[in-house]
Amino acid sequence: MQYSAARAAIHIASVFAIYLSFAMLAPAAVDLYYGNDDWMVFAFSAFFTGGLALACALATQGRPPPISSRFGFLVVNLLWLTTSAVSAVPLYAAASLDLTLAEAVFEAVSGITATGATVVNGLDGLPPGILLWRSLLQWMGGLGIIALGLFVLPFLNIGGISYFRIESATVTDRPFERLSTYVTSLIGIYSALTLLCAICYAAAGMSGFNALNHALTTISTAGFSTHDASMGVYADNFAILWTGIVFMFIGALPFAVMILVVASGRIEALRDPQIRVFASYVVVFVAAVAINLRLSTGLPFLDALTYSAFNFVSIITTTGFATEDYTLWGPFMVACALVATFLGGCSGSTSGGVKAYRFVIVAKLLANGIKRLIYPNAVVSVRYGDRLVDEAVQHAVVLFISAFVTIWLLLTMLLAATGLDILTALSGALTCLANVGPGIGDLIGPAGNFSAVPDAAKWLLALAMLLGRLEILAVLVIASPAFWRR
Numbered sequence: 001m002q003y004s005a006a007r008a009a010i011h012i013a014s015v016f017a018i019y020l021s022f023a024m025l026a027p028a029a030v031d032l033y034y035g036n037d038d039w040m041v042f043a044f045s046a047f048f049t050g051g052l053a054l055a056c057a058l059a060t061q062g063r064p065p066p067i068s069s070r071f072g073f074l075v076v077n078l079l080w081l082t083t084s085a086v087s088a089v090p091l092y093a094a095a096s097l098d099l100t101l102a103e104a105v106f107e108a109v110s111g112i113t114a115t116g117a118t119v120v121n122g123l124d125g126l127p128p129g130i131l132l133w134r135s136l137l138q139w140m141g142g143l144g145i146i147a148l149g150l151f152v153l154p155f156l157n158i159g160g161i162s163y164f165r166i167e168s169a170t171v172t173d174r175p176f177e178r179l180s181t182y183v184t185s186l187i188g189i190y191s192a193l194t195l196l197c198a199i200c201y202a203a204a205g206m207s208g209f210n211a212l213n214h215a216l217t218t219i220s221t222a223g224f225s226t227h228d229a230s231m232g233v234y235a236d237n238f239a240i241l242w243t244g245i246v247f248m249f250i251g252a253l254p255f256a257v258m259i260l261v262v263a264s265g266r267i268e269a270l271r272d273p274q275i276r277v278f279a280s281y282v283v284v285f286v287a288a289v290a291i292n293l294r295l296s297t298g299l300p301f302l303d304a305l306t307y308s309a310f311n312f313v314s315i316i317t318t319t320g321f322a323t324e325d326y327t328l329w330g331p332f333m334v335a336c337a338l339v340a341t342f343l344g345g346c347s348g349s350t351s352g353g354v355k356a357y358r359f360v361i362v363a364k365l366l367a368n369g370i371k372r373l374i375y376p377n378a379v380v381s382v383r384y385g386d387r388l389v390d391e392a393v394q395h396a397v398v399l400f401i402s403a404f405v406t407i408w409l410l411l412t413m414l415l416a417a418t419g420l421d422i423l424t425a426l427s428g429a430l431t432c433l434a435n436v437g438p439g440i441g442d443l444i445g446p447a448g449n450f451s452a453v454p455d456a457a458k459w460l461l462a463l464a465m466l467l468g469r470l471e472i473l474a475v476l477v478i479a480s481p482a483f484w485r486r
Contacts, residue, residue: 005065009074013082014057020086021050023136027090031129038094038127045090053086072156073477076148080466083144084109087137096127102455102462109462111137113469114145114350116223116320116437117444119451119458123228128209134224135216142220142350143190145469146255149348150186158396158473185263186255194219197247204239218244221251221350223320223437230446231310235323238302241310244321252278252317252345273385274346274356278316281356285312285340292332311446315340318352320437322446334440338427341436352435352468354401361389361397396473403472408433411464418457428453432464433472 028042065071084105091097092104099107103119110117111134123131198215202208210226217224227233234240253275260266290308294301307323314321315337327334344353361382368380382389411429416422420443427439428450438446443453450458467475477483 004062005071005074007060007062008064009071009078011057011060011062012075013078014053014060016079017053017082017086018050018057020083020140021046021053023140024049024090024133026136027129027133030132031127034128036127036129038096038129041093041095042090042129042133045093049086049089069156070483072152073474073483076152076156076470076474077478080112080470083112084462084466087112090133091130094127094130096130100455102458103451106450106458106462107134108137109465110437111222111224112141112144113352113435113465114138114141114220114222115318115352115432115435115465115469116217117432117439117461117465118224118437118449119453121228121449121451123226126226131209131213131226135213135226138220138222138224139194139216142222142251143187145220145350146186146190146348148470150182150256150259153471153474156474157392158400158471158477181263182259185259189255189258189262190219193247193250197243200243200247201240204243205237206234206240214244215247218247218319218321219251219350221248221317221319221345221352223314225321230323231321232323235307238306241306241323245309245313248313248317248319248321249282251319252349252351254346254348256348271385272346273360277360278346278356281343282313282316285316285336289329289333289336293329296330312336312340315436316343316353317345318434318436322438325445325447327440327445337440338430341427341430341434344434354404354434357384358397358401360384361394362401364389365394365398400471400473403476404433407464407467407472411460414460415457418454418460420453420457424453428457428461429464432461433468435465435468 024042024046028039028046031037031039031042085108088101088104088108091099091107092101097104097120099119106117106119109115116138120126120134194215197219198211201211201214201218206214213224213226214231216222223230225231231241231244254272257269257272257275260269286305286309289312290301290305293299293304293308297304299307307326310321310323311326313319326337342354343359344355345351347355347357361384364382364384368382371378371380382394408429411433412422412425415425415429420428421441423441424439424443427441428444431437431439431444438444438448442448444450450461453461
């Protein structure tokens with residue numbers, strides 16, 4: 001790795017840190033308006049991190065190196081590490097939170113990766129600035145996640161279905177001259193959906209401040225709430241719950257398709273196979289759990305359907321909201337929740353997990369493998385919709401799933417070594433690696449949080465969240481000694 005590339009990567013990360021420091025002024029203004037002394041924490045954090053980032057940016061400015069995949073890997077990792085560290089500063093400094101360094105970093109990483117796992121107790125009584133900062137982190141993180149899935153990961157050949165690939169019949173036809181149109185459309189769609197979600201929440205009965213915060217964390221499929229009980233506070237308000245269901249589902253759809261429809265009028269993009277797969281397994285899980293809940297508890301079917309839809313759309317889209325401790329619904333629910341944690345939404349969305357497009361490709365690979373057993377000389381191809389999937393993409397999908405399972409099991413063992421019971425270790429590793437949020441069990445389940453987890457485990461879980469958000473392989477690449485050789 002050349003020095004100029006590292007210098008340029010630091011410069012880019014520093015510029016983004018400056019933008020993030022400006023964002024701290026929003027919660028500072030809110031706390032100042034409500035007369036809370038935490039406004040000084042955010043103001044100081046903004047000037048401290050902004051000044052330090054500006055100094056780094058000025059010291060590292062210069063001619064950027066040629067764009068390459070190696071440079072891309074370095075920038076992506078450094079960018080997410082930097083934003084996580086900067087985001088943690090006001091959380092660590094706030095006296096109203098009294099977090100350890102491990103807890104502040106965990107909360108910041110959970111926010112910026114749109115995971116939704118939290119170590120904070122007493123959310124209902126926290127200053128509004130802290131609550132807004134947590135929500136803003138998830139909203140900004142969600143926008144960054146979409147950009148990562150649309151523009152960066154496909155370029156690095158490790159994941160994501162690029163809007164270039166969706167729009168074009170061949171992957172070589174990439175309309176870079178229209179990039180500004182797509183970026184503008186992305187920001188416009190994301191912001192408009194957030195505003196619409198906030199309006200719907202407010203119309204359904206939320207206060208304005210709560211509606212704004214929950215809108216920020218719903219459309220980003222992130223899951224931070226302003227209440228310790230999460231959306232359980234609104235469990236009797238079906239209008240709020242169905243608003244959440246609709247916008248969580250939308251947030252897990254490919255923004256690439258939304259961009260194509262809005263910017264290019266490409267209605268046929270809605271036929272993206274991953275949308276059908278994603279919608280199918282959402283319907284199957286929601287219906288199965290609703291029927292089971294109706295039969296086992298005697299709830300009216302509409303109630304059972306609403307609670308099943310809200311909690312399972314939340315799990316599958318990796319949002320992490322909950323109306324109650326759904327693990328008390330019985331073993332079938334627990335098994336379904338564990339499986340659903342793997343799934344995730346679509347590529348190019350704010351959701352985490354394995355993602356629907358990978359299931360499409362794996363199903364094709366499995367069908368082709370069986371066909372070759374029957375007809376050894378058959379020539380078969382893998383298709384995604386009406387397009388061929390090249391071997392590089394097939395290889396990346398298999399590599400990702402293999403790495404996902406391997407790291408999940410390794411993290412489970414490491415977490416168990418910190419003293420966690422096996423269920424907490426198993427579900428904690430999975431929920432953080434898949435960027436879902438709540439795990440399973442009394443400690444980190446929907447009715448608990450990660451505050452009682454040892455600090456050593458918090459560091460491991462923060463790493464898991466970053467690994468999952470960067471699609472694992474982007475992090476493993478820079479951990480390889482070969483990456484740093486010239």
